[in-house]
Amino acid sequence: MSFKIRAARMEDLQHLYEMAKLTGGGFTNLPADKDSLTAKLDRSVKAYDRNTDEHGNDLFVMVLENVETGAVRGTSQLFTMVGQSWPFYSYRLSTLSQTSKELNRTFSAQMLTLVTDLEGASEVGGLFLHPGERAGGLGMLLARSRYLFIKEHRSRFGNRLFAELRGVIDEAGGSPFWDGLAGRFFGMGFQEADYFNAIHGNQFIADLMPKHPIYTAMLSETARAAIGIPHPNGRAAMRMLENENFSYDGYVDIFDGGPTMIAKTDDVTSVKNAKSDEIVGITASGAGLKSIISCGKLHDFQATYAFIGEADGGVTIDEDAAANLGLSVGDMIGHIPR
Structure with a gap:
């Protein structure tokens, strides 16, 4: 089963609402209220669409998607200036x-x-993983992919x-x-x-x-x-x-x-x-160092687990990760060891 992190969209509302009902309270950043979640998603979409890079009052909502089914099974948030x-x-x-x-x-x-x-500081918050997915390192993927986003958009954060x-x-x-x-x-x-x-x-x-x-x-x-x-x-x-x-x-x-x-x-x-490298080869799954990789900026940002290998002029990644994110030889990725 394959998962990836991507920018949240307005059509994710129902998925987020169903997860919010599972938090058990005390989870301010994910309220079980559709109006509040809609406002969050609207603010997030505007943040992803903003084309200037200065540090401002933005909210970025990300989701964990099952690539095979399209179901959203987790979420996390970044507040750039509280x-x-x-x-x-x-x-x-x-x-x-x-x-x-x-x-x-x-x-x-x-x-x-x-x-x-x-x-004025930036906050990482709103991380919630569906109870049915709390295995296989998906919580770590949700948490650490945010740091790759920060690295890629450093000027937007405090x-x-x-x-x-x-x-x-x-x-x-x-x-x-x-x-x-x-x-x-x-x-x-x-x-x-x-x-x-x-x-x-x-x-x-x-x-x-x-x-x-x-x-x-x-x-x-x-x-x-x-x-x-x-x-x-x-x-x-x-x-x-x-x-x-x-x-x-x-x-x-x-x-x-x-x-x-x-x-x-x-x-x-x-x-x-975090490092940035060009993909110079696609390998069979399981070959290399298990890592978290990312690609794309703002609303095109995605992240997933991958096996990374060192090579002349760049890195190799496994075929499953390449398929998850739609990557090919010549594309640039950010990556950190798992």
């Missing part, structure tokens, strides 16, 4: 130490401070790149972090607030969230335990990000307390190590 339509809020976890000479003791307290430090990981969600679909902190100020449950944010944006956070630092010692034990902890289903994604040179620097999601992973764009492993 915090433009409305402020982009995070909590920053920090420590305040104070010393009492009379007691001869030093006390350290952790605090959460509402910040907009990440405004110098910092981040990814928000979903935080701890309980069996009832609630968030211990939300219930212990923000929920006390908003009078609504996590699912309702998260859905409202996905549909309308988070300006209501600016309107209602207290702006002063919050001492974590004042939160419930379950809320404190959730700070900076990914959802169990997101631990593999966190390891993948760490392998790409992302790190957790104390920023957490304001809704579920999940960790925000940050990297310098040019230091991301798959951006830094």
